Amino acid sequence: MKKIYLDFAATSPVKPEVLKAMRPYFSEKFGNPSSVHYFGRQAKFVVEESRRIISQFLNCLPEEIIFTSGGTESDNLAIKGLINALILSFSLSHSSHSISSLENISGSVNRHAENDKFSRKPNNKFIPHIITSSFEHHAVLHTCRDLEKMGLAEVTYINPDRDGLIHVEDVKKAIKPNTALVSIMYVNNEIGTVQPIAEIAKIIHKFKIYFHTDAVQAVEYQNCEIRKLGVDMLSLSAHKFGGPKGVGILYLKKATPIHHQNIGGAQEFKLRAGTENVAAIVGMGKAIEILSEKRKTKNEKLLKLRNYFIDKVIKNIPDVRLNGLQKFRSPNNVNFSFKYIEGESILIHLDLAGVAASTGSACTSGSLEPSHVLLSIGLSEIDAHGSIRFTLGEATTKAEIDYTIKNLERIVKNLRKISPFTKK
C-alpha cells in the first residue's frame, strides 16, 4: 500500500539536493571547524558559507545567525538567554562590580547600553516580565513556565481569539514597567494561523522591549525578512523545510543581550558551545537556497489544494469545524474538529488506510491531554479531543487529498455509529 504523508508540520523528508550537499561532510571533508589546519579550514569555510546564504534569505548580517541543534534549543536560548543576561546585568550593576564587567562574562553579550530600564530599580531584586501567548509551541510555553517556577521571571499568557489570532491591542495592554520580552509565534503549529508579527513589533519597540518569534512553521511559506518583521530574535528548525533534523537557527539582532545556555568552547560567537554540526549546517543552507527559489509557485499550488481539501470536507461531512481562520492561515495547514468522536481514533484508522496525519503537535503526541492550542481558541475539551491536523507538502497531490477525504468520510461515519456521544 502506498503511504500518504500529510504531517509535514511534524517533520519533512530531507530533499535529495540537500542530502547530496551534505554527503561530503561526513566521511571525506570531516574536519572540526575550530581546527586551524587544512581539514578544519575546509569545514569552517562551508559553515560560514551556509551562514551567509541564510543571512541573505533573512536579510540580516551573517554574524546575527547562531547555529543550534534545532527549534527547541533556539527558543530556549532566546528566552532563557535574554532573561539570564538581564538578571546578570542587573545584579552586577547593583553589586560592587561595575556594569562594564558584564563584558567580561564569557558568553554574555551586552550592547544595550542605552536601554537602562532594567538597571535602575530601587530594590535589589529584579524580576523581568515576559508576554507570550497561551498557544505557543511547548518549547516557548514550558520554557516560560520554567522561568516562573525558578523565580526568574513573571509571565503573562495572552489568549488568541476564537479564530486563532493574537490581537496587537492585547499585547499592548499586557505591557508592564518591567516587561523585557515578548515572544509570539509567527505561524501556529497546530492550526496554521499567521500572527501579525510586524504590527506587534512596531508597538512594543516603542517600549524598548525585546521581541522573539518562533518562526519554525513560518519559514517555508511566509516572508521571514527580518527588516520587514522587526523582531530581535527568530527561531528556525531545518527539518521542517526539507533540511536535516538536529540543526536550527537563532537569528539574534546585534545589541540584543544574551547569556549563553550551552556552555563550553568559543563556537558561534561564544554564544553556543559545541562542535558545529557541519554536514547538517550545510544541508540547512541548501534547503534555504531551494526554498527561496520557488516559493511563490509552491505557495499558490498548496493554497489551492488546501482550500479544495477544506471545502470538500465541510461539504461532505456533517458536524465538522475548521479550527483557525481560513484567511490568515498557512497554505499547508488544515485542522478539523469532528463532533462526537476522538481524533486519536480517526488517526489510527487513517493510519491503517495508509494516511499519516496528526492530532496536534508531534511533540505532544501520545499524550492524552487535549491540545492546549485548541483549548486556547475556546474549544471544549470534548471538541479539542475530536480534532485532527493535516499538513501538506510540496509533493502532495490532488489524488492523495481525494483518497484522504474518501477515507475520512468513511472513518468518521463508522466511528460516529459506535460513539456514545452521537445524536441518534
Added chain:
Amino acid sequence: MKKIYLDFAATSPVKPEVLKAMRPYFSEKFGNPSSVHYFGRQAKFVVEESRRIISQFLNCLPEEIIFTSGGTESDNLAIKGLINALILSFSLSHSSHSISSLENISGSVNRHAENDKFSRKPNNKFIPHIITSSFEHHAVLHTCRDLEKMGLAEVTYINPDRDGLIHVEDVKKAIKPNTALVSIMYVNNEIGTVQPIAEIAKIIHKFKIYFHTDAVQAVEYQNCEIRKLGVDMLSLSAHKFGGPKGVGILYLKKATPIHHQNIGGAQEFKLRAGTENVAAIVGMGKAIEILSEKRKTKNEKLLKLRNYFIDKVIKNIPDVRLNGLQKFRSPNNVNFSFKYIEGESILIHLDLAGVAASTGSACTSGSLEPSHVLLSIGLSEIDAHGSIRFTLGEATTKAEIDYTIKNLERIVKNLRKISPFTKK
C-alpha cells in the same frame, strides 16, 4: 599531496558502515519519532534500538540513556541539571509547597528521597558545592564557572599532579558538607591521561555525592561499563569515535535528580526536548557497535605506534618533553613541548607539509591563550605555548608517523634557528 590526519581527538571521519546505516533516515524513513503513525513508529523503533545497543555497551538500562546534541550539551545537562534540581528541591521543601510537589515539575525527576542532606538547612538559601578539576574540558569548566557567577553553586577546582593525574585523596579533602557533585573527566582531551574514576567513585559515594564524568575522549579506548566505573552521569560525543557530529549521550543513573535544560516537548523521558536527531542517533548506535567489536586489537596496535612515536621524537629531537605520564595514557595521544619555539608555528609548518595536528583542544584553537591543561600540570606559559598534540586513529600507519617525525625534526630545527629564545 596526501594529507595525514593526526587530530582524531578533535573529530573523526564518519565510518562508512555508520554512514550506510544512517542513509535511509534522511529522505526515506524520515518520520518524527513522536508521531503515532507509521512514519513516526518507524523512526521511534530505530531510536529505541540505538538506545538498546548503547545501553548494552555501557552496561546500563536503556532508560538511563538520554540522547543530546553532543558532549557539550551532555556536560551542561549533567551539571546544571543536577544543581538546578537540587536548588529547586530545596526551595520547594522550604516554601509552602511540599517536597513531593517537585514530582509535578515538568522535566524534573527526583527519586533521591533518602538523600536528605540538601533539604535540611537552617537558613533559607542553599548553595551546592561542586568539586571539579582545573584541567577539565571547557564544557565542564565554563559551566561550573557560570554557575558560580550566577550565584547558584560554589566550586573547588582541584589540580592534577605534574604527570596529569588527579589524586583521589585531593578529591576527598575537598569534600564539604554541601558538596553535591564531583565532575572529573575520564581521559584528558589534551594530554590523554586516564583518571582513576572507579576509585574516586568509591570514595565519594560514601558521602552521598553525585559523580559525573566527561568520557568523551575515553569511550574509544577505555572500559566505559557503568558498573565498573560507578558514576551517576557520563557524557559521550559520537563524532569522536566514528559517529556523526551533532549527537551525544548523557548516561543518567536512575534516581539521580535532574532538571531539564532544553525545555519543550516530552522527548527523552521529558529530560531533553526537541525532535530526536534520528539518523544521527542510528549512526551513533552503529559506531558503538563497531567500537566494541575490535577494541582490543585496535588498542594494542595504537599503543605500539604511539610509543614508537614518543620514543623516536625524544631520541631525535633535543629539548622536548612529553606532557602527561606515558603509563596511564590513552593509546592514541601524544603531546610534546618543544623548548624555545611556538606550537602554533610548528602547527602551521606541519600543515604546509600535509600533517594535521593541534595545539590543544579544537574548541580553544585560534585563541592565543596558553592551554589551561598544560598550565594546570605546572608548565610555564612559554613551555605551554611550545606544545603540540598528535592524536592517532585506527587508520594511522607507521609510514604516516615516520613522515610526521621527519618533518617535525626539520621544522623544529628551522624554527629554533630563528627563535629569539634559543640558547645559542
